[in-house]
Amino acid sequence: MADNVDADPFKNGTQVEVSLEDDNFWGPWYTATVIRPHFQEDPQNSSRVSHTHVREAVDPILVHPIPPHEARWQFNVREDVDAFHNDDWWEGIVITDLDGGRYSVFFRSSRKQIEFDESQLRLHREWVYGKWTKMWNFCLPFSIAFFGEL
Template structure:
């Protein structure tokens, strides 16, 4: 089933999100528009990013061919006013959506979010948060992440 990819949501002109594999970008998703649909081999899709540019001082938006496995539709937005501590979220940060976890609910709809990929903790407004979802077999799924109340290093000490 994994080799049978449904390409129907990935037509020219469609807005999507893309995960990048480069160092410093893992755990983040960036919006892009499909400029050329999927090529048969090697299953690449041609995109133009909305917030990433092609160079340090360039105003020209980045165009790139990426593996289809790194592309997903834009996630649905839920109407949620509050997020819970330990809840998996995506936070709008550095021009993309970064996978994180709510550490603290602060005053006035602000939250402290920790990004495991970069080991950063930042404060964000609830308008810059969404529930974390994964695109699995053509459907949006909430991934349940069971966290232990102590670090894994605790077991190494035993």
């Protein structure tokens, strides 16, 4: 997997993914185009991006390059994935392998569970210090139950 897409993955005209801040849930990642990159001397400390005819200033931490394509044969239960749903990428976790290249994915942000074809999934990665990084799962096995009050 390539560490980064380009020497300058946020130059003007580059396709990126953007997440908009929302207090109620973790938002999806939208495809957008950089129309004015963030520079240190920018007093607003933001990049301008365009998404389906909407232009908006976005905090640089909410922008990352388009992740590199990774060929996958299958996903594992409890693996963090991004699922393409309603034209955006949503972070979730595989909870069931339904066979035939279909998976049930749980979304922590909405507390919903939806089935997807493997073609609608990608491994979840984080853009950290200019490189794509796999974040290790720290979730407990689903068989653990808590009794009594927490």
